[in-house]
Amino acid sequence: MNDLRQNDLTARLDIAYPIIQGPFGGNLSTVELLAAVSNAGGMGSYGAHQLxxxxxxxxxxxxRHATDRCFALNLWIPDKENPSPVLSRDxxxxxxxxxKPYYDALxxxxxxxxxxxxVPYEEQAEAILEAAPPVFSFVFGIxxxxxLQACRQRxxxxxGAATNLAEVQALAAAGVDLVLATGFEAGGHRVSFLRRAEDSLMGxxxxxxxxxxxxxxxxxxAGGIADAAGVKAALSLGAQAAQIGTAFLACDESGTSDTHKDLLHSPESGNTVLHRGYTGRLARFIPNDFLAEMDARDDLPLPYPFQSWFTTxxxxxxxxxxxxxFASHYAGQGAPLLQYRKASELFESLVTAL
Ligand SMILES: Cc1cc2nc3c(=O)[nH]c(=O)nc-3n(C[C@H](O)[C@H](O)[C@H](O)COP(=O)(O)O)c2cc1C
Incomplete structure (x- = not known):
């Protein structure tokens, strides 16, 4: 067995390759994509924060009907300062x-x-414990x-995900089993929880x-890894697996639109920006007119979760x-490396060099 393929993490998760398909929230994950990756010997994930x-x-x-291999269910941990934000009538x-102008235009x-x-987090967490997936992954907190104790028992x-060194230490100190070090190159949100996302831009x-x-x-x-060279680089840094988002999002099996997938495969994906415009939280996108509008207005974007609720x-x-x-096109900085539209072909290309 090649050393690069097996380590403590792959043994713990009982996976053949140190490759994780990152979860996508907002209904962009699919069981089909998760199962394609898990059944190929990696670990598929499903973003469930909206459920x-x-x-x-x-x-x-x-x-569990689609795979009997390792998989992860993923949640967003509520903001400590304001765990269940309330929208008043006013x-x-x-x-x-x-x-209104945007609703009218569309x-x-x-x-x-x-x-x-x-959706109340307590209800979600209870369901995770009942479902007892092989892995519970989470972002925006601990x-x-x-x-954590109930997870260990089951x-x-x-x-857990970290965007800076303080978060790495906090996750390890809390007894979280695996730490995701996610650089600012990543697609999706900057999932910081101890400092502002803008102050947590480590690569x-x-x-x-x-x-x-x-x-x-x-x-x-995680972050900017989109091909075999990136996976090998991650492993040679001492990481025990690479989590890949954007490259899997651009595959047929993901839940995003064909237009988004085409954009990810186009030269336009080479220019991405970090912006609060769609959700109120910092995330990486291919820029468009809507984000430019948000820059031009001083009454928008609203803070999370209200911006997200109105833009959904x-x-x-x-x-x-x-x-x-108008549509949101999340993308990581590795997008110009994309070559594959089938998750199985992407996966094969990632593991052959290991
Ligand atoms: C559209 C999109 C949605 C995402 N949603 C989540 C999420 O709900 N939970 C999570 O832990 N990570 C989420 N991520 C992060 C990915 O799982 C992964 O860590 C990240 O995309 C890796 O960086 P890359 O895009 O450069 O490969 C999302 C990423 C994207 C592109």
Whole structure:
């Protein structure tokens, strides 16, 4: 057996290759993609932060029909300062007025008022414990001691994400089993929780290397890894696996739109920006008119989760209509390296060099 393929992490997860398909929130994950990666000998993941408890339980059943190999379910940990943000009636009216021009432009019905705009995390965490996936991965924080303890009792491996060295240490000190060192090159959100995302812009090379040197816990590298050379680089930094998002998002099996996939495979993906414009949280995108609008307005974007709640119907409709000026196109900096549209072919290309 080649040394690069097997290590403590692959042994713990019982996977043949140190490759993880990163989870995608916002309904962009699919069971098909997860199963393609898990059945090929890596670990597939599913982003479940938008799902309620019952939905997580049926998803778990569906996944277990599609694969009997290792997989991860992923949640967003609530903000410590404001765990369940409430939208007041007055705020709703005020925010809606700011968004009306965009709803009108796309002919999307205005949203109806709701006080709670996030699915309760406690309900989600309970469902995760009941589903007992092989791996529970999470971002934007650390689950409580009680939840980590319950995971250990149920044999659920925990995997938490860090964007700076303080977060690496906090995750390891909390007893999280695996630490994801995610550089600012990554697609999706900058999942910082101890400092502002803007103050946590370490690159994968430094973050993963230092984490692997300083941390007893196995480290996974993510951010800008999109081909076999990137995977080998991550492993030679001391990471025990590479987590890959954008390259899998661009495959047929992912849940994003064909327009988004085509953009990821186009030269336009070579220019990405970190922006709060779609969700109120910093994330990496291919820029478009909507983000330029958000720069030009001083009353938008709203803070998370309100910006996200108001933009979700717009993004969905824009994606259906192929309106690239409104739709969100998450992308990591490795996108110009993309070559494959089939997850099995991408996976094969990643592992042959190991
Ligand atoms: C569209 C999109 C959505 C994502 N959603 C999540 C998520 O909900 N939870 C999470 O832990 N990571 C999420 N990520 C991060 C990926 O799982 C992965 O760590 C990251 O994409 C790796 O960097 P790369 O895109 O450069 O490969 C998302 C990434 C993208 C591109």
């Amino acid at each position: 309620g408890g019952d939905e997580i339980l049926s998803l778990n059943t569906e996944i 705020q709703f009216e005020d925010y809606l007025a700011r968004f 002919q999307v019905p205005y949203p109806t008022y709701t006080e709670q705009v996030l 689950p409580s001691k009680a939840i 044999g659920i491996t925990t995997l 994968t090379l430094a973050l993963a290397r230092i984490a692997a040197e300083q941390c007893e816990v196995p480290v996974i590298a 119907p717009l993004k969905r409709r824009a994606a259906e209509l192929g309106r690239v000026e």
